[in-house]
Amino acid sequence: MNNAVKRKLIQIAAFGFTNSHIGNFAGGKLYTGKWKQFCNPGLNCYSCPAATLACPIGAMQAVAGSMQYNFSFYVVGFLLAVGVLLGRFVCGWLCPFGLVQELLYKIPSRKYRLRKLFTYMKYGILVVFVFVLPIAATNYMGMGKPAFCQYICPSGTLFGGIPMTAAHPELRTATGFLFGLKISILILTILACVFIFRFFCKTLCPLGAIYGLLNKISIYHLEVDRQSCIKCGQCAHTCKMDVDPTTAPNSAECIRCGACAASCPKQAIRLGFTSLGPVQK
Amino acid sequence: MTTMQPLKYKKRTLLQCTVLLISALMIAHGVSRGELETVWNKAVNICLECIGLG
Numbered sequence A: 001m002n003n004a005v006k007r008k009l010i011q012i013a014a015f016g017f018t019n020s021h022i023g024n025f026a027g028g029k030l031y032t033g034k035w036k037q038f039c040n041p042g043l044n045c046y047s048c049p050a051a052t053l054a055c056p057i058g059a060m061q062a063v064a065g066s067m068q069y070n071f072s073f074y075v076v077g078f079l080l081a082v083g084v085l086l087g088r089f090v091c092g093w094l095c096p097f098g099l100v101q102e103l104l105y106k107i108p109s110r111k112y113r114l115r116k117l118f119t120y121m122k123y124g125i126l127v128v129f130v131f132v133l134p135i136a137a138t139n140y141m142g143m144g145k146p147a148f149c150q151y152i153c154p155s156g157t158l159f160g161g162i163p164m165t166a167a168h169p170e171l172r173t174a175t176g177f178l179f180g181l182k183i184s185i186l187i188l189t190i191l192a193c194v195f196i197f198r199f200f201c202k203t204l205c206p207l208g209a210i211y212g213l214l215n216k217i218s219i220y221h222l223e224v225d226r227q228s229c230i231k232c233g234q235c236a237h238t239c240k241m242d243v244d245p246t247t248a249p250n251s252a253e254c255i256r257c258g259a260c261a262a263s264c265p266k267q268a269i270r271l272g273f274t275s276l277g278p279v280q281k
Numbered sequence B: 001m002t003t004m005q006p007l008k009y010k011k012r013t014l015l016q017c018t019v020l021l022i023s024a025l026m027i028a029h030g031v032s033r034g035e036l037e038t039v040w041n042k043a044v045n046i047c048l049e050c051i052g053l054g
Helices: A003-018 A056-064 A073-086 A089-094 A096-105 A116-136 A147-151 A154-167 A177-195 A199-203 A206-215 A234-238 A259-263 B006-032 B035-043
Strands: A221-224 A269-272
Touching: A003 A089, A003 A096, A003 A259, A056 A073, A056 A116, A056 A147, A056 A206, A056 B035, A073 A089, A073 A206, A073 B006, A073 B035, A089 A096, A089 A206, A096 A154, A096 A177, A096 A199, A116 A147, A116 A199, A116 A206, A147 A177, A154 A177, A177 A199, A234 A259, A259 A269, B006 B035
Parallel strands: none
Antiparallel strands: A221 A269
């Protein structure tokens, strides 16, 4: 089985596990079992009727915006642990919304590359919408709102907002400007994902920003054997995340999909938990 | 063969172990002060903000 097929199967399995309560769509109910206290490594709205686990970005904002706490040690610790173990492997292999974006990119159309400048947007969104606003913009009771979920998250609109408003007439009556804004962001994201590979991951995802920073030190990593590499540029040409593995093997943009390793004519690129080791003199 | 200088390799391993230890302590502290319940309470109720109504 080649790497691309293996990855797609694992993505589908991860999507299925994290959204296993399909029956809840009919009544617009949520799964309320104990699994919901644990975070999903990938972005998956916990207001999706099928969701098994909690969204880590939503959970982080929920704890930080609650009356009791200003910071979530549990969620940040979880993300640090997952990030240092796997880095953006989570994005490439386990994230449900990542799979959705890749399927959208399969729609035949002209494809474009994104300017690197836009990839820095996600760090601003992480700081402002995930860390600052839920803590700083509080009501008289000291409770903040999950600003990223409220104003941006297209995954929440797709998997939570649309199914819930479809199933509950009383929720439909409450829709207004905010819902319109989120639907607009969702439509723009969907359109952008058709033309640009993983547009949301590259520009908007705060979870991708966290894992991207941890990609630099993650145990699961990418290495290039400099002696075997013939600098043909095939790996950089293949990479849909616009990374050149030979110059930036641990780039914050690399989602560890393995397409570069599969394309290398000299098998000079490898991904794994163990290292090739330090330089032999 | 290879890609990493010995010092960089050792520093990287040390950094990985340190971050893992810190993350384990953070998770333990968060769980001990009841954050799991806060997450569960948020996740089992319809989050109006998440679906664009809040």
